[in-house]
Amino acid sequence: MTSRHGHSAVPRPHARLRDLAFGVRLACAGGREGWTRTLLTAVGVGLGVLLMLCAASVPSLLDARTAREQARQPANASSEVNVSRSAHSFLRLDTSTVFRGDTVTGELIQPDGDRTPPPPGLRKAPAPGEMIVSPALRDLLHSDAGALLRDRIGYRDAGTVAQAGLVQPGELLYYAGSSSLSTDRGAIRSDAYGHAGAEQPLNPMLLVLIALVCVVLLVPVVIFIATAVRFGGERQDRRLATLRLLGMDARAVRRVASGESLLAAAGGLAVGAVLFSVVRMYAGGLQLWGVSAFPSDVVPAPALAAAIVLAVPAAAVFATQIALRSVTMEPLSVVRLAKPRTRRLGWRLVLPVLGAGLLLAMQHAVSPEDASVSPIPVAVGAACILIGLTGLLPWLVEVVVNRLHAGPVSWQLAIRRLQLESGFATRPLTGVTVAVAGAIALQMTLGGMQEDFRHLSGSAGSPVRHADMTLLLPFGSQQTAQRLTSGLEHTKGVTGVLGVTETYIGKPGPADGMPALTTLTVADCATLRKLATLPSCRNGDSFVARAPGHRPEDQQVTATAVPGEQVDLDPGHAGSEHGPLWRLPASIPQVTSHLDPMGEYHHGVLATPGALNPTRLPQASTTVSVTTDSRVADAVEYVRNTAAQASPSVMVSTLMKATRDKQYTSVKTGILVGGAATLAVIAASMLVSQIEQLRARRRMLSMLVAFGTRRRTLALSVLWQTAIPVVLGTALATAGGLALGALILRVVAKPVQQWSAFAPLAATGALAVLGITLCTMPPLFRLMRPDGLQSE
Structure with missing residues (x-):
């Protein structure tokens, strides 16, 4: 039965299932064309399912890595x-x-x-x-x-x-x-292995970055799946219109189309599972930024896998229903002759405004010292902004193309096509828009955070250092220190070496309030002259050093290093009031220290080995500063080899943070590569959609050629028809990505460092347009043949 408005009454559940089943049978019995469309859709959905299954495997992968790492800890x-x-x-x-x-x-x-x-x-x-x-x-x-x-x-x-x-x-x-x-x-x-340890909270900056990465990776995948189910949509719409001859109303036809999408989605799940199994087999050979995984670790979390199995068909049905609501179907035709309703801007701004509001509410809420930040508001805010761009793109394309008129014939053909059916041009482009916007936001966020990580091993405002590396021996040994220093002086690529033994000394006896502590530095005279201005120096001498000017540590030096008095060589000694004692000379010289190769002042007591043997210092450590020649390849590795030969206990670290900068450079490169790969995948869907539209207009193209239209004109019209939406989509993605990146940096209270982050990705989008257009030329010229005028 139908209502007086032309729509069927609310169907019974078995009728809905019957229509869905009919859609599945129709897709299976649709001949080569039907199978081709189903296969293309399944491959497109399968790529998205592959990425989602990989993301769903991350929790189990991390748990397995953590379990093995904890099992081997003492x-x-x-x-x-x-x-x-x-x-x-x-x-x-x-x-x-x-x-x-x-x-x-x-x-x-x-x-x-x-x-x-x-x-x-x-x-x-x-x-x-x-x-x-x-x-x-x-x-x-x-x-x-x-x-x-x-x-x-x-x-x-x-x-x-x-x-x-x-x-x-x-x-x-x-x-x-x-x-x-x-x-x-x-x-x-x-005496045993296996240590769980206390779970350390992640750096809040890293939490924000991880939340943004998850959103940027998953949102385009969801949109891509929703787009993939409409591959070949124009020809499907015309084929479904013939079902009206069987007495089906528009709702029943949409349910039949949903049945076709269900089959394609099920095929996509199967394709995704197969691709995931193949990728999983080779997981051990894949390495990204130094991280790899055993195949046995790459297992989707059951709850997430179940959610994917349920969400993908639901998304396919939802996307089909939404897409067909704007299509008027009559028997043997699809009617789009009436001017479509003008798209409104108001409701399309709700999600971007909501996302911006969430991020602005968190402004300056994140700092490296605050580990209580929740990544959920950041993820929700970023997702709202990115998803909101998909609603703004059709409105933007419609507004712009409706104001474009004058131009050559190829331009007018493309503009008129976009004015009549801009939806088919913008639908596959939404994934590109979201992917580019997310990648731009990630680039900006990484650029703003990178400065913090460059100074993890030292203060950002410290004086300029001359040393490149520091070597630490966790005990005081004059023989080892001399062997290490001598070896480094003869190491290839080393231009300067400075080694000292250091510890803290205190005032003996019970402390009243804060204990008086200062630094004791033991080295030979040649080294001490690099640390302070000495009147003279022989083995057996000692000095009290202060930095130039008035500094807070001067009070500690004065209270601890009293000429003629004893100092405690182990102020943290347990079990007695003090550790080993050493008496300072009554006439110990007072000297002024200067900057060492590390860019620091040495204050406290400076002593030669003849005055105090380092073996008497229970808590001493030996530090060696090394300056290398940057022109010598592998100079750092030569230094590490020398350190390992001197003692396996030597800990070597670099002061240039080359590793950290290298990691950030690789992350940025990975984002560019990932963004380009996402554009390539979605460009493939645009290519399929473009070829499908050309096939649907085969007769019209042949008629234009028969009337004398040049093939070059039609080729240029295809270029304009592809380029205009992509240019507008890239502009929208650039604006959205820059806005999202700026908002994220406001959340972490960091300035914007890279406003030009959009340039490489925008160029990649332009290349994608050129590639799509070139790929459509061969089928376009074939469709212009006279046999395209034949009809049944």
Whole structure:
């Protein structure tokens, strides 16, 4: 039955199911054309499902990585308190290093008894002089690129670390046996592996960045899936219109179309599952920014996988219903002769305004010191802005093309086509708009945050440093320090070396309020002259140094370093009132310090080894500042090799933050590559849509050629028809991306560093237009043949 307004009464559930089933049968029995459309839609949906399944696997992947990492941590990893010696105990020393920007995790092991548990992934602890290595490290050591690393890790390869002991397939890891470890030389005694540890909150800046990345990755995927179900929409609309001859009303026809979309969506789920299985098999060989995964770790979370299985068909049906509501269907034709209703701007601004309001409400709410920030408002605000762009694009294209008239014939053909049916031109473009806008926002956010990460190991306002590297020995040993300094002076690429032994000294006796503490620096005369202006210096001399001007630490120096009085060499000594004591000379000279190669002043007591042997300092550490020649390739690696030969306890760090900057550069490159890849995928859908529209206009194109229209004119009309929406979409994406990036930076209280972040992505969009147009030329010329005038 139908109502008096021409619509059917509310159908019964079995009637709805019947229409959906008929749509599935129609898609299966539609011949080559029907199968081609279903296949294209399934492939498009499958690509989106692949990305969503990969995203759904991230939680399980991270959980598996964390579990293996915690399983190989010693039980006392957080406390670093030595356990009692037993048959189960062992000494361990972290010997991790960095090789050309990649971290090489290493540990020396020395069992105390015959029942020492091996680390996860090992059958037994390595013997002295032997090492058990990860497959990736073995490949690196056996390659020509690992020659310098072979000199640094000079142990005999005795086995392979199994998967249970590796965080990821590409991890560079080794365990080496030793017989010379001691707790006095930095080693820690443990008796078991497996340490959960306290979960450290993520940096709030990183939380904001992760939330933005998730939104930028997933929103275009959802839009792409909704777009994919309308591949070949014009021909499908004309075919569905013939169903009106069977007595179906518009609602029933839309349900039949939904049935076709359901089949394509189900096929897309199958295609996505197959692609995911293939990608999962090769997960171990894929590495992104130094991160890889075992295939067994790449498993979608059950709840997220179920949500994808339910959401994809629902999105397909919803997109089909929305798209067909604007189409008037009559038997044997699709009527669009009436002027479509003008799109209104008001409701299209709701989502962008809501998103901007959420982000503005969080202004200055995030700081590196505040770990309580919630990423949900950031994600919701960014998603609202990006999704809102999809509603603004059709309105923008309609407003602009309705004001364009004069021009050559090719221009007028394209403009008239867009004026009549702009929806088919803008629908596949929405994914491009969102992807470009999100990538621009990410570029701006990374640019604003990068300055913070550049100063993680030092103050941003410190004086200019001359040293490039610093080496730290966690105990005071004059022999080791001299051996290390001498070796560095003869190391290739090293232009300057300064090594000192440092500790804190205090005033002996109970402290009234805050204890009086200052620094004690032990070095030879040549080194001390680089730290302060000395009247004279011989081995056995000592000095009290203060920085020029009046500084807050001067009061501590005056209270602690009293001429002729004793100082406590271990002010943190437990079990008594003071540690070892040392009396300062009554006539100790007062000197003025100056900047060292690290850009710092040394205040407190300066002493030569003859005045105070570093072995008397329980809490001392040896620090060596190294200046390298940037023109020498691998100078940093030569320094690390020298440090490893001097002592496995030496910790080496660079002051240029080259690794951090390299990571940020790779992230930015990854965003550009990811944005370009997204544009390429969505451009493929635009190409399919464009070819489908050309096929639908085959007869009209043939008639135009028959009437004398030049083929060049028609080719240019296709170019304009593609270029105008893309230019407008790129402009909208640029404005939306810049606005979103600026709002995110306001949330984290950072200035905008890169207003020009849109340029590479806008250029990529222009290349996509050119590529699409060139690809449509061959089918366009074929469709202009005279046989296109034939009709049935």
